[in-house]
Amino acid sequence: xxxxxxxxxxxxxxxxxxxxxxxxxxxxxxxxxxxxxxxxxxxxxxxxxxxxxxxxxxxxxxxxxxxxxxxxxxxxxxxxxxxxxxxxxxxxxxxxxxxxxxxxxxxxxxxxxxxxxxxxxxxxxxxxxxxxxxxxxxxxxxxxxxxxxxxxxxxxxxxxxxxxxxxxxxxxxxxxxxxxxxxxxxxxxxxxxxxxxxxxxxxxxxxxxxxxxxxxxxxxxxxxxxxxxxxxxxxxxxxxxxxxxxxxxxxxxxxxxxxxxxxxxxxxxxxxxxxxxxxxxxxxxxxxxxxxxxxxxxxxxxxxxxxxxxxxxxxxxxxxxxxxxxxxxxxxxxxxxxxxxxxxxxxxxxxxxxxxxxxxxxxxxxxxxxxxxxxxxxxxxxxxxxxxxxxxxxxxxxxxxxxxxxxxxxxxxxxxxxxxxxxxxxxxxxxxxxxxxxxxxxxxxxxxxxxxxxxxxxxxxxxxxxxxxxxxxxxxxxxxxxxxxxxxxxxxxxxxxxxxxxxxxxxxxxxxxxxxxxx
Amino acid sequence: xxxxxxxxxxxxxxxxxxxxxxxxxxxxxxxxxxxxxxxxxxxxxxxxxxxxxxxxxxxxxxxxxxxxxxxxxxxxxxxxxxxxxxxxxxxxxxxxxxxxxxxxxxxxxxxxxxxxxxxxxxxxxxxxxxxxxxxxxxxxxxxxxxxxxxxxxxxxxxxxxxxxxxxxxxxxxxxxxxxxxxxxxxxxxxxxxxxxxxxxxxxxxxxxxxxxxxx
Numbered sequence: 001x002x003x004x005x006x007x008x009x010x011x012x013x014x015x016x017x018x019x020x021x022x023x024x025x026x027x028x029x030x031x032x033x034x035x036x037x038x039x040x041x042x043x044x045x046x047x048x049x050x051x052x053x054x055x056x057x058x059x060x061x062x063x064x065x066x067x068x069x070x071x072x073x074x075x076x077x078x079x080x081x082x083x084x085x086x087x088x089x090x091x092x093x094x095x096x097x098x099x100x101x102x103x104x105x106x107x108x109x110x111x112x113x114x115x116x117x118x119x120x121x122x123x124x125x126x127x128x129x130x131x132x133x134x135x136x137x138x139x140x141x142x143x144x145x146x147x148x149x150x151x152x153x154x155x156x157x158x159x160x161x162x163x164x165x166x167x168x169x170x171x172x173x174x175x176x177x178x179x180x181x182x183x184x185x186x187x188x189x190x191x192x193x194x195x196x197x198x199x200x201x202x203x204x205x206x207x208x209x210x211x212x213x214x215x216x217x218x219x220x221x222x223x224x225x226x227x228x229x230x231x232x233x234x235x236x237x238x239x240x241x242x243x244x245x246x247x248x249x250x251x252x253x254x255x256x257x258x259x260x261x262x263x264x265x266x267x268x269x270x271x272x273x274x275x276x277x278x279x280x281x282x283x284x285x286x287x288x289x290x291x292x293x294x295x296x297x298x299x300x301x302x303x304x305x306x307x308x309x310x311x312x313x314x315x316x317x318x319x320x321x322x323x324x325x326x327x328x329x330x331x332x333x334x335x336x337x338x339x340x341x342x343x344x345x346x347x348x349x350x351x352x353x354x355x356x357x358x359x360x361x362x363x364x365x366x367x368x369x370x371x372x373x374x375x376x377x378x379x380x381x382x383x384x385x386x387x388x389x390x391x392x393x394x395x396x397x398x399x400x401x402x403x404x405x406x407x408x409x410x411x412x413x414x415x416x417x418x419x420x421x422x423x424x425x426x427x428x429x430x431x432x433x434x435x436x437x438x439x440x441x442x443x444x445x446x447x448x449x450x451x452x453x454x455x456x457x458x459x460x461x462x463x464x465x466x467x468x469x470x471x472x473x474x475x476x477x478x479x480x481x482x483x484x485x486x487x488x489x490x491x492x493x494x495x496x497x498x499x500x501x502x503x504x505x506x507x508x509x510x511x512x513x514x515x516x517x518x519x
Numbered sequence: 520x521x522x523x524x525x526x527x528x529x530x531x532x533x534x535x536x537x538x539x540x541x542x543x544x545x546x547x548x549x550x551x552x553x554x555x556x557x558x559x560x561x562x563x564x565x566x567x568x569x570x571x572x573x574x575x576x577x578x579x580x581x582x583x584x585x586x587x588x589x590x591x592x593x594x595x596x597x598x599x600x601x602x603x604x605x606x607x608x609x610x611x612x613x614x615x616x617x618x619x620x621x622x623x624x625x626x627x628x629x630x631x632x633x634x635x636x637x638x639x640x641x642x643x644x645x646x647x648x649x650x651x652x653x654x655x656x657x658x659x660x661x662x663x664x665x666x667x668x669x670x671x672x673x674x675x676x677x678x679x680x681x682x683x684x685x686x687x688x689x690x691x692x693x694x695x696x697x698x699x700x701x702x703x704x705x706x707x708x709x710x711x712x713x714x715x716x717x718x719x720x721x722x723x724x725x726x727x728x729x730x731x732x733x734x
Contacts, residue, residue: 012540019533102620105645105652116654117576179574183612212523219521228523229530236534240542248607249713250549252615257541265534301530305537311617314586314715316604321545322715383717387590391582391619462619465592469622470650477652 012324016302016331023298039286041147041221042277072151073141074422076158080138081415083166085498087130090173092491095123099484103477113177121176121188128186128262129197130169132403134162135411136270137204140227142418143277144208147224148215154207161203168196182242184251186259191242198242201235222293226273229301233265249316256308263402264304268370271407272300272339274414275367279343282360282417283353288345292338299335303328310381313390329381336374343367358433362413365441369405376401388463393476393483394455397448404490405444412436412497419501425508427500436496443489446482454479552713554608557706561609561698568698571691573612575656582616583625583702589718599626599704603712606704621653628703637696638673638688646679659692 098119101107108114145152152158172189175181181188189197208231212224220228241258280287287293309317309325347354347364354361376398380389389395416433420426427433454476461472561569572578585593587601594600602625607613631637636647642660644651662681666672670687680686688696 012536015536101654102652105654109655109657112575112656112658115575115656117579120579121576181574181576183573183578183614185578185617209523220523220526225526228526232527232531233534236531240538246546247611248549248609248613249604249615250546251611251613252607253545253549254542255613257538261534261537301533305534306540308541312615312715314590314718315584315615316602316606316714318545318548318604318713319716321541322717324540326717387718391617393620395617463591465595469596470648473620473652474650480652 012306013327016306016328019302020295020299020334023294036286036290038219038221039280039290041217041219042281042286044149069145069149069151070142070421072155073145076152076155076162077138077142077418077422079159079162080134080141081419082501083162084131084134084138084411085415085501087126087134087169088494089498091123091126091131092487092494094119094126096484096487096491098123099480099487102480103484112179118177118179121181122173124186125172125176125188126169127408128267128403129165129172129189132267132270132407132411134165135415136267136274136407137162138418139270139274139411139414140204140208140231142414142422143223143274144211144227147221147277148211148217150211150214150216152207153210153214157203157207161200163200164196164203165200168193168200171196184255186262187241187255191244194238194242198235198239201231201238205231205235221277222287222290222297223273223277225297226269226276229297230266230269230273233261233269237261237265252312252315253309253317253321256311258308260308260311261305264300264307267403267407268300268304271366271370271410272296275343275363275370275410276339278359278363278414278417279346279367282357282363283346283350285346285350287342288349289342293342296335296338296342299331299338303331303335307332307377307381310386313381313383313386326381326383330378332374332378336371336378339367340371344371357417358430358437359413359417361437362409362416365437366406366409366411366413369401369409373398373402373406388459389455390459391462392455392458393451393479394459397451397455400444400451401448405448409440412440415497415501419504423504423508425504428503428507429500432496432500432503436493436500439493439496440490443486443491443493445486447486447490450479450482450486454483549604549713552603552605552711553709555605555706555709558606558608558704561701564694564697565701566698567691568694568696568701571659571695572698573614575695577624578614578616580616580618580620580653581622581624582619583623584615585623585625587714587716587718589716589720593623596622597626597630598623599629600708601714602704603708603714605709605712624699624702625704626702628700629705632700634671634696634700635674637699638671638692639675641692641695642673642675642686643679646676656692659689659695660686661689663687 097108097114098116101116101119105116112118141152141158168189171193175190175193176188180190182190208228212220212228237258241254246254276287276293306328307325309321310329313322313326315322343364344367347360347367354364379385380394380398389398416427457479458472458476461467461475462469464471584602585598585600588594606625607615638660640647640653641656643655643657644653645655660673662684663670663686664684666685666687670685671693673686673688675686
């Protein structure tokens with residue numbers, strides 16, 4: 001048995017490497033035709049480059065061709081964004097309560113739905129399935145028709161999907177509050193309710209495939225690869241993980257195969273794909289090195305899909321399996337650097353645009369955080385580092401660097417970029433967009449550094465057999481309080497975000513349409 | 520990258536490969552191990568208590584997977600020998616956990632066998648440890664003017680006791696404590712046991728296993 005498994009381990013690694021080598025060979029020999037010219041797919045024919053930046057300063061006439069495309073996607077996109085924003089606020093509130101309860105343990109302890117274990121679970125499920133997934137799908141529905149130069153097919157089905165999805169999230173939240181749960185991290189929503197989410201995600205697939213097949217451009221732009229793959233990956237992951245076939249230690253491997261792939265093959269492609277579209281679009285110049293983006297995409301698929309078991313390092317699962325996930329976690333450096341080269345160099349060569357466009361500021365900040373979160377994750381998966389950080393608040397800090405500072409910030413920027421174009425209105429209070437940015441960035445910085453430092457101290461205390469367990473609790477306590485401060489600022493930022501959206505909906509005048517930049 | 524179909528097929532094939540490596544292969548390997556002789560199924564009351572444990576979200580602060588002495592001093596803390604895959608044969612949903620805001624609980628029943636201690640601790644952890652940040656679960660208990668026959672009265676120090684009457688445990692609290700008391704994997708690990716030995720120093724782990732000394 002050990003020999004067979006050693007072989008399997010080697011096989012997995014070799015297959016990934018061969019796949020990567022083949023890809024590099026294919027690019028080098030032009031078997032896959034992809035060149036810098038393809039990177040310009042994001043721009044319309046004869047489009048004035050740079051038109052997207054600084055819409056407040058640089059008014060242009062509305063482009064009728066693009067408007068025809070956007071008008072079809074606008075309705076489902078607006079519904080998804082509105083729902084996502086609602087869940088963001090609810091999820092932030094529960095997160096804040098959970099954070100406070102860790103240092104005020106006797107606060108709100110009179111009813112079971114208010115206990116820490118349920119507040120934390122509500123927070124996670126609402127921000128992942130309510131906010132990030134829906135904001136991501138909204139970006140997909142907005143961007144796919146634009147890069148394919150054809151209107152979204154079957155927008156009504158997307159609305160049905162959104163209805164099913166939100167019903168699922170609502171019922172899931174009620175179930176968790178009542179203590180009805182499947183009991184595994186990231187999979188708490190009962191499987192009976194998960195059927196609604198699976199059906200909802202299925203409704204998102206058909207319109208995208210139809211739109212892809214009807215596209216008016218030959219080339220599928222890089223954002224399209226990430227989106228089209230992610231929209232297929234998620235339902236597969238979600239359905240397999242909910243199958244009642246597993247138990248015990250086996251169930252734990254399924255649990256973390258799923259949970260890390262929700263980040264790696266669902267939220268990450270949504271965030272990276274949106275950044276790949278909006279960064280060149282807002283700046284008005286194609287991304288730096290288009291061929292490298294292939295490496296980033298297939299590297300992500302090959303390596304990220306096998307990292308999940310680094311959540312079980314030192315646990316009751318086979319050694320080879322843990323080693324496999326550690327190796328693939330480290331290999332994630334390759335696709336991450338590929339994405340970093342493309343996105344950061346493009347921004348770095350056009351720093352002026354950061355001043356002009358607040359959406360770009362959110363998105364490129366998020367893109368930088370993707371690089372940092374992935375580097376941190378690769379290092380955190382090393383056995384020596386993991387011994388200290390595993391089982392501590394450090395992991396929570398890392399999770400928020402990925403899911404919040406990366407994906408959420410990209411989504412904030414995407415929403416700010418999409419809404420004026422979907423509604424033909426401008427934000428009535430531009431200063432509040434800026435306030436939102438600084439609240440969440442400063443709040444997050446406090447959050448992240450507090451938990452990272454506190455987590456390491458907590459881990460070191462637990463590893464020192466001469467110190468009682470209480471030391472690990474007492475040493476992290478001030479950092480948990482600091483985290484609540486950071487979390488409060490982030491939540492305030494989300495309130496400002498919602499206020500901006502309400503302002504756009506109710507205060508902005510329709511006749512401001514001409515002030516939105518053409519594309 | 521100009522065709523939709525190859526992109527989708529390849530993307531799904533890669534996910535299928537990852538599923539083979541992370542789900543199917545380890546699943547078969549874990550399934551092939553025998554259930555340890557010392558491990559028994561949960562009683563009805565313990566299983567109900569386990570459901571309370573799951574529903575309260577205890578897993579978000581308590582792991583159930585002691586590490587090996589090669590990696591961490593879990594044995595010295597009294598959390599038990601390193602757990603192996605077969606120790607969880609009757610656990611569904613699994614509650615391995617990823618956080619130790621509180622201590623590991625896989626052997627809490629062996630470490631803290633007293634029902635009275637657990638009831639007091641669940642009603643108000645700070646009645647026992649003033650530094651504890653564990654939630655209190657007063658809603659698993661009720662205050663009565665006078666305990667009826669069969670009621671389990673919770674012992675509380677002054678300051679935590681009600682001004683009048685007594686605190687008695689509801690059935691959920693008694694079930695939960697029954698589950699906590701049943702958390703006991705102190706029997707020896709089976710010789711064909713399976714766990715992450717990545718921290719073991721030297722090549723002697725398999726040999727030690729073969730000799731029956733668990734690593």
